[in-house]
Amino acid sequence: MRVTATCTVPLVAAFAFPSTAFAAPPDSLADAKIISEATGGKLKATQGEYFDKYCGPVDYGSEVVDLNGDGRPEVFTNLYGSCYGMAGRQMDLFIKDKRGEWKSQFGFNGEPIMLKTKRMGYPDILIGGPGGCLPVWRWNGQKYDVYKRCR
Numbered sequence: 089m090r091v092t093a094t095c096t097v098p099l100v101a102a103f104a105f106p107s108t109a110f111a112a113p114p115d116s117l118a119d120a121k122i123i124s125e126a127t128g129g130k131l132k133a134t135q136g137e138y139f140d141k142y143c144g145p146v147d148y149g150s151e152v153v154d155l156n157g158d159g160r161p162e163v164f165t166n167l168y169g170s171c172y173g174m175a176g177r178q179m180d181l182f183i184k185d186k187r188g189e190w191k192s193q194f195g196f197n198g199e200p201i202m203l204k205t206k207r208m209g210y211p212d213i214l215i216g217g218p219g220g221c222l223p224v225w226r227w228n229g230q231k232y233d234v235y236k237r238c239r
Contacts, residue, residue: 119152126163126182126190143171155202156209156227160184164200173197174218181213181232193232194225 120133127150131138135149146169152161163182172178175197182190194200198215203224205212210227212235221238 122152122161123150123163123165126161127165128190131165138167140167140169140171143167143169146171155183155211158209163190175199183231185230191231 116134123134124132131148131150134151135147137145138148140146146167148165148167150163150165152163154160155162162184165180165182167178168176170176177199178195178197179200180195181193181200183193185191194215198217201214201216203212203214207227208229210232212227213225213232215223215225223234223238224236225232226235227233
């Protein structure tokens with residue numbers, strides 16, 4: 089008799105953060121500390137539930153990344169729920185400024201998609217969502233700003 093073992097890989101993570109879905113497992117305690125610091129304590133782990141004052145309890149996912157390869161972390165966050173319009177999510181990116189303070193870059197509905205084009209080491213980010221409008225945001229040296237607007 090032949091026995092075959094199978095392994096199932098959860099694909100949810102692949103859709104939430106496709107660029108790192110199959111990377112080495114993160115140091116979850118260190119990531120949780122960075123996420124909590126970046127979000128001012130609003131989010132405390134890589135995933136969980138958060139109470140949004142307008143929506144009530146919503147699920148969230150977050151990821152510590154190094155967008156520009158400088159060895160310093162940046163943090164992507166996604167809040168998921170029907171109150172976030174047809175996109176179903178509110179996304180943000182937190183980056184430390186020159187004084188070491190975390191700054192929110194987005195904080196609106198949509199899905200960030202990293203492009204291959206870069207400016208000062210940071211990738212351009214296309215904001216996906218329902219409809220035909222897909223703006224591109226570009227790093228200007230201090231923050232992400234609209235580079236290609238929708239018409």
